[in-house]
Amino acid sequence: MKKILTLGLILFINMSFAQTQLFFEKADAFFKTYVSNGKVDYASIHKSPEKLNEILEIANKVSVSKDDANTYQAFWINAYNISVIKGIIDKYPTNSPLANPGFFDKTKHNIGGKKIILNDIENKLLRAQFDDARFHFVLVCGALGCPPLIDEAYLPNTLDAQLTRQTKLALNNPNFIKVKKNxxxxxxxxxxxxxxxxxxGQSEIDFINKYRDQKIPAGHKLGYYSYNWTLNAK
Incomplete structure (x- = not known):
């Protein structure tokens, strides 16, 4: 009996690993097909949603553990971004995610065996579990005000480099960080x-300067410009 249970556990682990790898492969192909220059081809996805639906079916069967932090984070970052696209497609055509009430805090997505809202993926499964502000530059909310969506999946073995790259991309973009006289x-x-x-003990400007090529001088006053919630469509 013990041998049967052990073999069953090994089989389950192998199947779970295969399902996770399949998710990453399908997600990577999906982003490469439908994302370019940070914009999403929602019209084409809406016309032929089969690939999106296939990825979501796979994603719902995936089980990841926080003990394998890179796989866990990569899965849930991709799952968030794909779920945002799914939310847009379900209401397409639309001009903004905010045009759809409950988009972030009420609409549930079937991911990882859970029925979960986007806010809980971001705040409970990622931010609450890991102290990494770089998440904010890779979780893309479907709007032009967000940092750009990349045309590839986040993968466990490249995750740290991808997080840093996207953070640097945003914080060196003059349209995202607007430096004026003082x-x-x-x-x-x-x-x-x-x-x-x-x-x-760091300030927002201290954080920004960690990733900027041209540092913001000390003494600059910090302000915020209005967020652009227009859909990030091609």
Whole structure:
């Protein structure tokens, strides 16, 4: 009996691993097909949603553990971004995710064996479990005000480099961080989640300068520009 149970456990682990790898492969192909320059081809996805639906079916069968942090984070980041696209497609055509009441806090998605809202993926499964402000530059809410969606999946073995790359991309973008004479205007993301950026005694500008090529001089006044909730469509 013990041998049968052990073989069953090994089989389950192998199947779970295969399902997770299949998710990453399908997600990577999906983003490469429908995302370019940070914009999503929602019209084409809406016309032929089979690939999107296939990925979501696979995603619902995936089980990941926080003990394997890179796989866990990569899965839930991709799952968030794909679920945002699914939410848009379900209401397409639409001009903004905010045009759909409950988009982030009421609409449930079947991911990882859970019925879960987007806010809980971001805040409970990622931010509450890991102290990493770079999440804010890879979780894309379907709007132009977000950092751009990349045309590839986040993968466990490249996750750290991808997180850093996307954070640098956003914080060096003059449309995202607007440096003027003695003032710097930043996305409201840094206001809404201020606590994530000012830990260990650092300021928001200290955090920004960690990733900027051209540092913001000391003494610059920090301000926030209005978030653009227009759909990030091609």
């Amino acid at each position: 003032k710097v205007e930043v996305s409201e993301i840094l206001k809404w989640y201020k606590g994530d950026f000012v830990k260990k």
